Amino acid sequence: MALTHINQQGDASMVDVTNKAVTSRTAIAEGYIYMQPDTLKLVEQHGMQKGDVIAVARIAGIQAAKKCADLIPLCHPLALSKVQLDFELQPENSRVRIQSLCKLAGQTGVEMEALTAVSVAALTLFDMCKAADKSMRIDGIRVLSKQGGKSGDWSADG
Known part of the structure; x- marks a missing residue:
């Protein structure tokens, strides 16, 4: 499998999506x-x-998705049409589940934006709660599903 972010000389390269x-x-x-x-x-x-x-973590996650290309060097700047963050308190596991949804009409996928939204929302919760709990742990950040594009739909559940 060819790496898409490496040019013929082996240098890091932003993928050309012009013709997609x-x-x-x-x-x-x-x-x-x-x-x-x-x-x-x-x-x-x-x-x-x-x-x-x-509420603060939700706003931070939305902002992070919009700034993804500023944080991850080879990501394309995207005109996101929807960013949604949902939080579920799960006392039985002593955790908060964070889920993001990112959407657009474009030439490249939004997986990195969704991952960035979740990551920054979790970091914001950590920052805002660290005075009360220094033992917090962020875990399990992953893509659950993606739809659209040349490679089609994908789900972590198969």
């Missing part, structure tokens, strides 16, 4: 932040000194 068709593309990613049960209760009850940490 504009299609509807969607990617969904997830990740988790594990924390102590008492910390999770503070998140749920909006009891953190820094305020509503979920």
Whole structure:
């Protein structure tokens, strides 16, 4: 399999998508932040000194998806048409599940934007809760599915 981000001289290279068709593309990613049960209760009850940490993490994730090309050198700047972040408190596992959805009509996929949204949302939760819980852990960041483009649809579930 040929690497798409390496040119014939072996140098890093941004993929030329000029001749690719504009299609509807969607990617969904997830990740988790594990924390102590008492910390999770503070998140749920909006009891953190820094305020509503979920609301701030949502905005941070949306901003991060929009800035993905500024953070990852060979990503194309994309005109995202939708970025959505959802948070699910899972007290039985002492964690928060973060899911992102990124969507556009374009010439390249949005998996990196979805992953970046989840990552930065998790980092924001960590930052806003670290005074209460230094043992938090971010884990399980992955693409769940992608739709559109030449390679078609893909799902982690098969």
